[in-house]
Amino acid sequence: MLISENVLLRPFNTFGIPAQARYFASFSSVEELSTILTDPLVKGLSHMILGGGSNMLFTKDFDGILLKNEIKGIEVIKEDEEFVYVKAGAGENWHGFVMDCIKHNRAGLENLSLIPGNVGASPMQNIGAYGVEIRDTFYELEAFHLEDFTTHTFNNGDCEFGYRESVFKRKYKGQFAIISVTYRLSKHPQFNIRYGAIEEELKRMGITELSIQAVSQAVINIRTSKLPDPAEIGNAGSFFKNPTIAAPVYEQLKAVHPGLVAYPVDGGQYKLAAGWLIEQCGWKGFREGDAGVHAKQALVLVNYGHASGADIYRLSQQVLDSVHEKFGVDLEREVNII
Ligand code: FAD
Ligand code: EPU
Numbered sequence: 001m002l003i004s005e006n007v008l009l010r011p012f013n014t015f016g017i018p019a020q021a022r023y024f025a026s027f028s029s030v031e032e033l034s035t036i037l038t039d040p041l042v043k044g045l046s047h048m049i050l051g052g053g054s055n056m057l058f059t060k061d062f063d064g065i066l067l068k069n070e071i072k073g074i075e076v077i078k079e080d081e082e083f084v085y086v087k088a089g090a091g092e093n094w095h096g097f098v099m100d101c102i103k104h105n106r107a108g109l110e111n112l113s114l115i116p117g118n119v120g121a122s123p124m125q126n127i128g129a130y131g132v133e134i135r136d137t138f139y140e141l142e143a144f145h146l147e148d149f150t151t152h153t154f155n156n157g158d159c160e161f162g163y164r165e166s167v168f169k170r171k172y173k174g175q176f177a178i179i180s181v182t183y184r185l186s187k188h189p190q191f192n193i194r195y196g197a198i199e200e201e202l203k204r205m206g207i208t209e210l211s212i213q214a215v216s217q218a219v220i221n222i223r224t225s226k227l228p229d230p231a232e233i234g235n236a237g238s239f240f241k242n243p244t245i246a247a248p249v250y251e252q253l254k255a256v257h258p259g260l261v262a263y264p265v266d267g268g269q270y271k272l273a274a275g276w277l278i279e280q281c282g283w284k285g286f287r288e289g290d291a292g293v294h295a296k297q298a299l300v301l302v303n304y305g306h307a308s309g310a311d312i313y314r315l316s317q318q319v320l321d322s323v324h325e326k327f328g329v330d331l332e333r334e335v336n337i338i
Contacts, residue, residue, distance in 0.1 A: 003041055003065070012053045012068070014116060016234035017309045019058035019338075021066040028070045028091065030144050030151070030179060036067065037146065047146060048338070049177045051118035052093070055125065055236050058338045059309035069120050071179055074100055079187075085139055087182040090120025094127075102212050107189035108137035110216040111198075114223050116230060116237070120178040123154075124168050125334070126161040130219050131195030135161035139184040143168075143176035151179070163271075164241050164334055191215060197222050226296045234303030235294065239316055240274045240331040253327060274323075274331055275299035281322040291315045313337065 007024035010016055023042050027033040037047065046064030050056075071089040074097060078085045084106050088097050094117050098109045111132035121127075122134050123141055140155045160167045168176060191210050193199050201218040202210070228235050245253070250270040254260050257280070261273035278284065278298040285295035290307035293315070294300040301312055301319075320331050 003036060003039060007066070009053070009058060009062070009066075012050060012066075013056050013058060013236075014052070014054040014230035014234060015057055015236050015303050015309070015312065016230075016305070017058045017303065017307075017312075019061050019309060021062045021064075023065040024068070025065065026068040026070045028072065030071075033067065033144060033177060034149055036065070037149075048174065049120070051090070051121040052116055054116035054230065055121065055334070056336045056338055057236060057309050057312055059313045060338070062338060067177070069118065069177065071120070073180075077182060082188065083184050083186055085182055085184055087180050088119045089180055090118060090178050092119045093117075094119055094122060098216070101183075101185055102216055105187070105212070106185035107187075107212045108132075108185045109134075109183065110189075110212040111192055111195075111219055113216040113219045119181050123159055123161070123166055123178065123181060125164045126159075126166050128164070129223075130198060131192045133161070133163075134183075135159070137183045137185060139182040141181045142179045144179050145176055147175065152176070163244075193218075228294055228296075228300060228302055233294075234305075234307070235300050236335045238274075238299045238334050239301040240278075240299060240319075241334045242271050242274045243329050243331060244269050244271050245329065246270075253329075257327070272329065277323045277327055277329060277331070278319055281319070281326050283319055283322070286315075288315065293319070309338075 003023050003025045005023055007021045008018060009021055010018045025036045027036060042065040048066055050066050050068045070091040072091050073089040075087050076084055077087045095114050097119050098113050101109050111130040115127055115129060126133050126135050138156050140153055143152050189212050193215060198218050201221055202214060207214045247268050250262055261276040262270040265271045275298045283293040284298040286293045289311060290304040291311040292302045292304060294302050301316060303312060323329055323331050
């Protein structure tokens with residue numbers, strides 16, 4: 001375990017932003033994390049946990065200690081007739097974990113295949129895709145308090161999950177390192193293929209009998225066709241959340257913009273497709289310098305190579321302003337801005 005100084009973060013964030021951390025260290029156990037945090041070199045400095053860096057935008061250097069979570073391990077902690085409870089270390093790669101569940105015929109995460117990042121960040125924003133969110137299968141997590149060094153267990157209700165939300169982004173922001181996450185996976189799959197193009201893709205693949213393997217592959221195919229691969233073009237997935245609006249506001253907008261893409265959600269509200277709003281403002285495929293809006297998915301901002309975090313942030317503000325001006329709708333950034 002080593003604390004390094006002035007570390008270039010380009011390899012540690014999928015936007016490929018060349019910011020620096022004043023100090024950087026990896027840990028593969030709670031004991032190592034405690035040792036780093038009490039080291040006189042960094043004691044008292046601000047700290048931040050880093051996973052795969054796939055939901056962050058560094059707009060400036062990080063003037064503290066960045067702690068890369070490398071806690072590994074996947075184990076079954078209990079099972080019954082219906083479910084298998086699988087605990088994964090926070091530093092496990094998310095997609096690797098999903099593939100491991102599928103290999104063992106444990107159902108529930110297949111729609112969340114190919115989401116970048118690590119297991120430890122999965123509860124942070126209650127990751128979701130293709131009609132499923134982790135809160136549907138999340139059982140509990142262990143978290144280490146970064147100030148008083150106590151370990152806590154959070155169950156599903158404790159996490160206060162919402163759309164791209166949890167307590168860890170709100171009232172406990174920056175306070176905990178998530179150490180492990182346990183998922184409750186089903187021995188008897190209930191397929192969720194109603195979202196978007198899954199059914200169509202399964203048909204194209206020639207699937208006649210559903211399996212979690214087939215659903216996972218369909219999701220992988222759809223994602224690969226429209227989302228940029230961070231290994232080729234820097235990005236952090238959807239830059240903004242899909243905004244939720246009240247029914248009367250939806251009716252007014254729909255009257256003026258008949259093509260508006262929206263889905264009814266709980267509480268009589270509507271969720272708008274932010275990608276559609278952004279595309280209508282003319283941003284899709286836009287590029288200025290190396291900062292741009294992805295040509296196949298307007299919700300994704302991209303770094304073609306040498307954009308700075310400030311360049312991407314500036315572009316995101318222009319997008320926000322134009323959507324506000326044209327539709328009167330305020331977008332919220334999904335990506336964590338540092
Ligand atoms: P990081 O980016 O490293 O961290 C994100 C935040 O969590 C930071 O605030 C960090 O401090 C905190 N954090 C990370 N690990 C821990 C920990 N162990 N303890 C405490 N805090 C921690 N997201 C979706 O929900 N659905 C999608 O479909 C989706 N698609 C994507 C597609 C692409 C191409 C990309 C690049 C991103 C996509 N994302 C998606 C966003 C991203 O993959 C997820 O948010 C992912 O969970 C981030 O994981 P990470 O390990 O990279 O987190
Ligand atoms: N659309 C457009 N133009 C675009 C993009 C989208 O018109 O450029 C419209 C289309 O009508 C499309 C609809 O928006 O049918 C929805 O698009 P898509 O299925 O690509 O999903 P999304 O709403 O843009 C959300 C998540 C993604 C997740 C997908 C699939 C958010 C903020 N984003 O995107 O998550 O993978 O659904 O479920 O909720 C992420 O969070 O980083 C992320 C990639």
